[in-house]
Amino acid sequence: MPTLIDHLIRLTDHRDREPLDLSLAKALLDLTTIQRVVIARLMVDEEQKRWLDKVTLDAGGGGKVVDPLRVNLKRLPRLDDEPDRVRCLRDNAEIEVAWAGEDGPRIYYHPLLDEVRDDERGVLEIHASGTLDDGARQIIAQVHHVYRNMHVLLAYSDHDPLTGLLNRKSLDDTFYSAMLEELSGNSSAMASSDPAAVAGDAQVAASERRHRVPPNYWLATISVDHFQLLNDKHGHLLMEENTLLITRIMNNTFRTHDRLYRLGGDRFAVMFHCPEESLAQNLLERLRNSIERFSFPQISRATVSIGFTRIQADDTPDAALERTEQAIDYAQKNGRNQVCSHAGLLRRGFFGMVQRAGTVDVFD
Missing domain, CATH: 3.30.70.270 (Reverse transcriptase/Diguanylate cyclase domain)
Incomplete structure (x- = not known):
């Protein structure tokens, strides 16, 4: 089982932001006894804000990763369809929801990032069978903190300072990963016990990605x-x-x-x-x-x-x-x-x- 240090190394190995979400989810599942991790991001469809569950991973090995470029936005839940997520972002704080009794399963909502533009806002959603102990909460906080730091560092390096748009370096770095299809279609990677295979490790050859580039x-x-x-x-x-x-x-x-x-x-x-x-x-x-x-x-x-x-x-x-x-x-x-x-x-x-x-x- 990979250790905390192993996962921190993998998080800090990335050179673009695309693999960070999946690496975060995989680390939290490996290092704690939680049942599921969902990373949801806000999308805008004709000024209507909607939720995209970009990464969903289960402790049992199932899950999916959604390519935002390929999703039909009109089929996504609207902003107000997820009131607990909205409250998490509004309060900029952790929200704990007991949805089957005080001693039953819990969902913990955390603001994914801090001080970001509207188009980068999201929620880290953690499903647990009961109340998380202090040790688990500390691990989640530590890994999440490293994730946020890496996101900020990489954002500085791949954005144009005047306009805030992505820069040419980012185009070169993310040309293939921007077009990856949902990893749920890649059963071998999703079932693998190797976190690098699931997380889309930076060492994956570009030639492999080219064969998955959709035609549109x-x-x-x-x-x-x-x-x-x-x-x-x-x-x-x-x-x-x-x-x-x-x-x-x-x-x-x-x-x-x-x-x-x-x-x-x-x-x-x-x-x-x-x-x-x-x-x-x-x-x-x-x-x-x-x-x-x-x-x-x-x-x-x-x-x-x-x-x-x-x-x-x-x-x-x-x-x-x-x-x-x-x-x-x-x-x-x-x-x-x-x-x-x-x-x-x-x-x-x-x-x-x-x-x-x-x-x-x-x-x-």
Whole structure:
């Protein structure tokens, strides 16, 4: 049986935040006599907050891990359907609920994280057969504390400091893990006694993940038209303000579980799940139209050129970004302020005409 030190080492070994939830749940089950761990996160669907049980693990070995990109939000419980979770977040404190008599089973609710944005809020839910003793509560508190510290450290390293969006490093680090299907479909990993197999250890080869990439994930790159000219004319500080406004429009356009990135300067990106190309095009057109119609301070109007591509099973971040950049190059040479699908360019026979205007700038 892994010790407390073993689990703390595994928690601190991670280099991105995706595996942390599962590692936390596995550690608590191994180190205490609790019956179940649920890690629930708040999601937003058209301004309606809902609960996603992202990780559910049972002491007997069952459970599941849900990929937020693949879930149907409208089927999730609404915020008020889970009043004890709401009370936990509202009071920012542990809530203990005895649901079958004073001596019966308990559910303990803990705020998952502290001082985070709304789109990262969640609850650590612990099911026990009775009242937890002081030793178990101390172990839970210690492991949870390490988890929170790691989350904060990794958040600093994978977010753009100006906009709060994910950065290019994060895109490289999480390109495959962002698209993992529910681990409940991987019975061998879920039944394994090796915590690294269940927790999606960082040493898992990227080639294994590629074979599990679903066919309906999309990556889009968004380029602000004439960004350098606007920067030279109006100044860096004003363009930073307008960059924040573009970030707000992006956050309002996409769902909370879609991955939004700032690649640096005039470049943004988004990774999202969508069943077909036409719907992906419509979503990106909505973003383009919202930015075009927005009244920005002093510059009044800004537009964007957007290129997007379907993520392929053997893709790498660089290969996918290369295709989105080719689509943007075509858009910029043909009027700007438009959304172009890389596959659409291929079908129309324009690929041979696309010339690279440059590479994606990466800013720390």
